[in-house]
Amino acid sequence: MAARLLPFLLLLFLLHQPAFAANFTCRAPGGAARCQSLVGYTARNDTNLAKIMTLFQIRSFRSLLAANGLPLFTPPSRPVPAGSTLRIRLSCSCSAGRGASAHRPLYRIAPGDGLDSIARNVFNGLISYQEITAANNISDPNLIQIGQEIYIPLPCSCDKVEGEPVVHYAHVVTSGSTVSAIAAEFGAKEETLLNLNGISDPESLEVGQVLDVPLRACSSSIGSASVDSGLLVSNGTYILTANNCVLCSCSSSSWELDCHPTRGISSSVCPVATCGNLSLGNSSSSTACESTTCNYAGYTNSTNFDILTSLTTQSLCDSAGTPLPQPSDGFSLRVEARSSSSFLRLSVALAMVLLGWSS
Incomplete structure (x- = not known):
């Protein structure tokens, strides 16, 4: 027994x-x-x-x-x-x-x-x-x-x-x-x-x-003095920062943080963010293979709430002059059916033991 x-x-x-x-x-x-x-x-x-x-x-x-x-x-x-x-x-x-x-x-x-x-x-x-x-x-x-x-x-x-x-x-x-x-x-x-x-x-x-x-997280232009200096955004996700005034997303196409003013947030709440005549997140091209972008560089909130920006230049072509793929956004819900095969195998084994017990 x-x-x-x-x-x-x-x-x-x-x-x-x-x-x-x-x-x-x-x-x-x-x-x-x-x-x-x-x-x-x-x-x-x-x-x-x-x-x-x-x-x-x-x-x-x-x-x-x-x-x-x-x-x-x-x-x-x-x-x-x-x-x-x-x-x-x-x-x-x-x-x-x-x-x-x-x-x-x-x-x-x-x-x-x-x-x-x-x-x-x-x-x-x-x-x-x-x-x-x-x-x-x-x-x-x-x-x-x-x-x-x-x-x-x-x-x-x-x-x-x-x-x-x-x-x-x-x-x-x-x-x-x-x-x-x-x-x-x-x-x-x-x-x-x-x-x-x-x-x-x-x-x-x-x-x-x-x-x-x-x-892997996208690189950014956020400075060390910014309140969100440690901001990390992974591929397929985005984050609202600067008191929800800025939306930053990450794509594996460029691995550069892409930030824009958040749509739907009152302009009376969020300070204007520009690089001269260029608005945050917007780009201008001087040539077909070069683009200048007004990037998000963080925000301050100690005395005044200010959104910081910086200008960066990006190459849009490879060394042969062929256009590089541009970032795409979005992440869909993944269906990940979890199998209980291990449980089933143990259940079958248990049944066999019980059958042997009753014989």
């Missing part, structure tokens, strides 16, 4: 293994830092943008739209089908060598909730129940109370990668994924992904594992 019971207990143990811990390292100078980071959230059921905003306690709806390259006029009721993946922008706080979302989101425990189900089913396996337990100083995970509010420490980082500033993106591995495919999808180097996540064997990648994926 004991011999037959052992594999059954083993299978039960495997079926209830916690979500993978996502220990994103952050060794910023001084031991602490703040930055903007991203996590990839895959909806388990049909939902909409408003509900996702509430779940992650995103303070500005525009922030959710910006992280996904969606137009500013997109309504909160826009559907998000099950299996769709959204990028969630969060404020990252790094301390003692690790990064976690700064004090948010908070989750109120409902009837039937357990910390493991909250980690897996509510927050898509981006964290483990052990991380929730540690962050909330919960001595016994089985003794949580309905209505209790807990902090969900989503993984993030502010570290440079290979000496370059990046936007860190928490990506949950899906069935059939490989390190090389993930690297290609997000424009990262396979070796960089392996080193950053402490993976020695690319074949050891597992479904549900949370990877720290460094997204």
Whole structure:
């Protein structure tokens, strides 16, 4: 009897293994830092943008739209089908060598909730129940109370990668994924992904594992004296800055930050931003292969609110005089159906054990 019971207990143990811990390292100078980071959230059921905003306690709806390259006029009721993946922008706080979302989101425990189900089913396996337990100083995970509010420490980082500033993106591995495919999808180097996540064997990648994926950020003309001097924008996203007066987007066509006055914001609120006779974000061409642009250079807010600008000249042709591809904007919701093949394999094995038990 004991011999037959052992594999059954083993299978039960495997079926209830916690979500993978996502220990994103952050060794910023001084031991602490703040930055903007991203996590990839895959909806388990049909939902909409408003509900996702509430779940992650995103303070500005525009922030959710910006992280996904969606137009500013997109309504909160826009559907998000099950299996769709959204990028969630969060404020990252790094301390003692690790990064976690700064004090948010908070989750109120409902009837039937357990910390493991909250980690897996509510927050898509981006964290483990052990991380929730540690962050909330919960001595016994089985003794949580309905209505209790807990902090969900989503993984993030502010570290440079290979000496370059990046936007860190928490990506949950899906069935059939490989390190090389993930690297290609997000424009990262396979070796960089392996080193950053402490993976020695690319074949050891597992479904549900949370990877720290460094997204290349566009370069900019923002000066060190600007309030938003550390602004980083990754490909396919945009950010509202300068008190929402300026919209800056990033495209892999140029890898240069493209900033314009935000449409729909009252001109009485936002100061005029120009470079002489050229408005912010506009360009003029002296030749067919050369363009001068009025770029965003930051803003000041100490005594007067001013938007800073600078003029830059860009070549529009290669050495042979052939026009270079121009930037394109936008980022669509990705449908990323997450397979439960590992669970099914374990379920089949469990069924076989039970059938053997009953024979």
